[in-house]
Amino acid sequence: MAVTLSSHEVSDLCLGKPALKSLPLSSKLIEALNALKTTGETYLSVWDCTHSCQKIQSFVETECKCVGKISMVDIVCFLCKQQQQQQQQHVEEDESNLSSFLQLPVSVIVSKGDSIIRHVEPHSSLLEAIDLINEGAQNLVIPIKNSREKPLQKLSLGNTTTLHNGQEFCWITQEDVVRFLLNLIGLFSPIPAYSIESLGLISTDLNAIAYHDPASSTIDMILDAHAKQTSVAVVDEDGILIGEISPFTLACCDEMVTAAITTLSAGDLMAYIDCGGPPDDIVRVVKARLKERKLEGMLDLLEDTSMPSSGTSSDEEFAISPTATLLSSNSRSGKYSRFGSYSTRMVRRAEAIVCHPRSSLVAVMVQALAHRVNYVWVLEEDYSLVGIVTFSDMLNVFREHLHSK
Structure with a gap:
């Protein structure tokens, strides 16, 4: 069984997946808010790009990495907390302006190096993907396209698709993995037929x-x-x-x-x-x-x-x-x-x-x-x-x- 599953790579789960819509870590919350509205996406991936100078080749190389994700939930809860703090501090209404908080960078919500996002190579096995999810990963970022003829493009709000040196990325989720395993459910027999109670799957941590x-x-x-x-x-x-x-x-x-x-x-x-x-x-x-x-x-x-x-x-x-x-x-x-x-x-x-x-x-x-x-x-x-x-x-x-x- 393990041999059968290990023969599947995470790239198998990327078929038909769209390229990620993205934001730079330096973006403002108002920009993230507008991007979520205009793209219609539930989540936007957040990327951090660093520049390193290569002395021998005499050019600047940009390394981009997905460090987190942001959704309307993050922004709304952030604004709610700011409103609560202002009320607790007895800030006068004419001094209270939630729109000012939208001028802050998305980094106030998205922590750099967030462990829920993990970069994975396309040839990584499905078992490795499951292990990463069991360790807390929610999204596995995988390159899905490589066009070397395309020039280096900088990640920006004007180009919401993650494109770096002609490379596009997608991510797979827990749902993607579970859906894939459902197609292989016979390999786990008789476990799938057991009740969730007998398997100890019912959590009271809610x-x-x-x-x-x-x-x-x-x-x-x-x-x-x-x-x-x-x-x-x-x-x-x-x-x-x-x-x-x-x-x-x-x-x-x-x-x-x-x-x-x-x-x-x-x-x-x-x-x-x-x-x-x-x-x-x-x-x-x-x-x-x-x-x-x-x-x-x-x-x-x-x-x-x-x-x-x-x-x-x-x-x-x-x-x-x-x-x-x-x-x-x-x-x-x-x-x-x-x-x-x-x-x-x-x-x-x-x-x-x-x-x-x-x-x-x-x-x-x-x-x-x-x-x-x-x-x-x-x-x-x-x-x-x-x-x-x-x-x-x-x-x-x-x-x-x-x-x-």
Whole structure:
């Protein structure tokens, strides 16, 4: 089995992968923000280029290396933290300007030499890739093109494709590796048929918040879940899973969600980041609460949001009980409106991404891959949250099985 897997190289996983969209480490956050919007990418790779003089050949050689990645989640959480610090320091509203923080370099968010990004040669084996992921790597950067006739091009915002001496790069993820292993699943028999419970794959190391807790208290949880490629569970007082605040969904939002996180509850934030854009009713709640807290400066983040021409509820009514108003106006049923849309991955509407402790490993793999997530929530029959299963844990099981052989 190991011989069979070692015959596969990481380049096999690069077929059809697009070249990376990139930013220099010296870029400003505002440039990263605009690039994320214009490219439509969830992540942008961040590159550091150093120059070394070759005395014998008498020319300057540029060495570029991917040192990290950045997404809208990183920028939004950074702005939220700055807003919280300003409030704690009692900074006056007319002195508070979040836009000034966007002039900082992306290095304030992306740490140079981040271990979650690893450069790998195309001929490296699949087993080596799995080992790197088990060590904490999230993205493996691999050269995919080599055109020596192309001149040296400097990485810049005007050229978002990583091109160095005619070399382009792609990266493979945990999802890519798991998807590839699914095609070879018979090699691991009978392990894939075992339950995730019997394999010890259910982890209780997860982030969870109560439905009515302030969304601002989730910032550190969101960052932790973002780093672990998981999510933040939203539960009721009985531990029943209501939904989630997904970094993946937040990454599809824009900087306006900063105001929503600052003012809304966890449950209302789920509605705000729902697919199709934030509901006008929820936007009214955010605006009313920003005014109430004398944070009018953040209203600039919402100035382009459309508002309803008329309505039966006032800003004050929404500010008092936005959830009750939305439940009434949208004719939703249930204590917490559990029947949400796919983007918020509500339990009863998106059962494919939750599983039972007795679910088989291969079934959970298929569920996660089908919904493009790196994790699956584990629930009991009463919807109480038991734990979470992640791609990294699955890969650990496969690697341990190979070692035992």
